[in-house]
Amino acid sequence: MIKRLLVLALLPLSAQASADFAQQWPLQLQQADAGAYRVPLDAAVYQAAHWRDLRDVRVIDADGTPVASTVYAATTPLGGAVRTAPLQWFALPAGSAAGDDDLSVVVQRDAGGKVVSIRNSVAPRADAGGPDPIWLIDLGEETGKLRRLLVDWSDTTATLDLGYRLEGSDDLRGWQVLDPQVRLVQLRNQGNELRSNSIKVESGLRYLRLVPLQRSGAPQLLGLRGEFADAVEISDWQWQQLQAAAGGNGKDGYLYRLHGRFPVQRLDVVMPPNSAVSWTVSSRDQDRVRADDGEPAWQVLTSGWNAWNLSEAGKQQRSPPLETSGIVDDRQWRLQAEPGAIPAAAPVLRLGYRPGSIVFLAQGRAPYLLVAGSADEGKAQAALDPMLAALRARNGAQWQPAAASLGAMAQRAGDAAYQPAPEPRDWKNIVLWVVLVLGALAVTGFALSLMRSSRDKSGT
Structure with a gap:
């Protein structure tokens, strides 16, 4: 019996079945x-x-x-042959970029969205001592193809080291920071030249603007050119449409659940006709938990995002999707409307990704x-x-x-x-204890056998 128990204890009990897939x-x-x-x-x-x-x-x-x-x-x-072409650009007063401004009130566009003129525009370079202007760029039909901005100064011998903030928009209302600081450098020393007049662009937004980080110092701008690559899309954008959970409202937030680990990079909101709401969008997941209450922590992806839906002459016009700053693969999402702008019905949240x-x-x-x-x-x-x-x-x-x-x-x-795999057991300690217990039982049995043998001898 003891031998049989010992053999069972020493079996490879730690063998685990390999995990399967759903x-x-x-x-x-x-x-x-x-x-x-x-x-x-x-x-x-x-x-x-x-x-x-x-x-x-x-x-x-x-x-x-x-x-x-x-x-x-x-x-x-896949990119085609790179080509260079001049860009349509305008100079704006430096104060027009303060805060979350709405340039649509100073920019005149045609029916296709092309910028045709700007009210209160300034010269390509302000007067001596004046602030450097903002440069507004309308990509038009080239939207999504721009890979690099090239800045051409009228004075190629000027010494300069300038900083700009690159921003992008689809509607001239809400602006996203694409690069908080880009440097434009033009230096000469003993016949050597250091020049950096290009800005990398990674965005599909139509309108760009370069906001100066210094008050003055920029020479006169000769023009802006773009390097374009006529991209051939390998995979189209796919969308997941989410309905709000029951019980949500615009004040406390509409809640949505995404079933899957989708690499979300675009947001869209489908609202009732003739409505406009500014939203705060947040997401969270179970692996991002606060220490105080154990609940997953919300991370704000964007705030003040204005989405609208206009029905005019039987045609629906909606605000364009919003690009996220990176891939978001959270499962829980929340929309919070600004006070006083709650829509008549819960909106549909659309999440875009490229597979x-x-x-x-x-x-x-x-x-x-x-x-x-x-x-x-x-x-x-x-x-x-x-x-x-x-x-x-x-x-x-x-x-x-x-x-x-x-x-x-x-x-x-x-x-x-x-289901998570069970915590692995420390079979070495278990086997050691089993061996010790069995050894103790063997010693006890041997002692009892000796005592019984002694009684038998003394009785005879």
């Missing part, structure tokens, strides 16, 4: 003999994912063994499955970046892995995959 998709390969494949992710994959970094989105072979794979964010649009992809290597046996959804922390994803960079350098920047697509989704482990 959902699975068969992968359809467009090229059977490719070594690497790229699979676009659809909304169902983001809905199934548990972790922010999508570490639980993997590819497995026919034997259930994970293969080398890495999840990538939305691919940057990413997963790249995997054809290891093991086909067919392959994409799996997603697991509370298990899993292993680090494969480091495929060096290999892909080398292949693009060898085969051209436009090279991509072979295409693959998702088949019909099927349930794998379901909701059970989202």
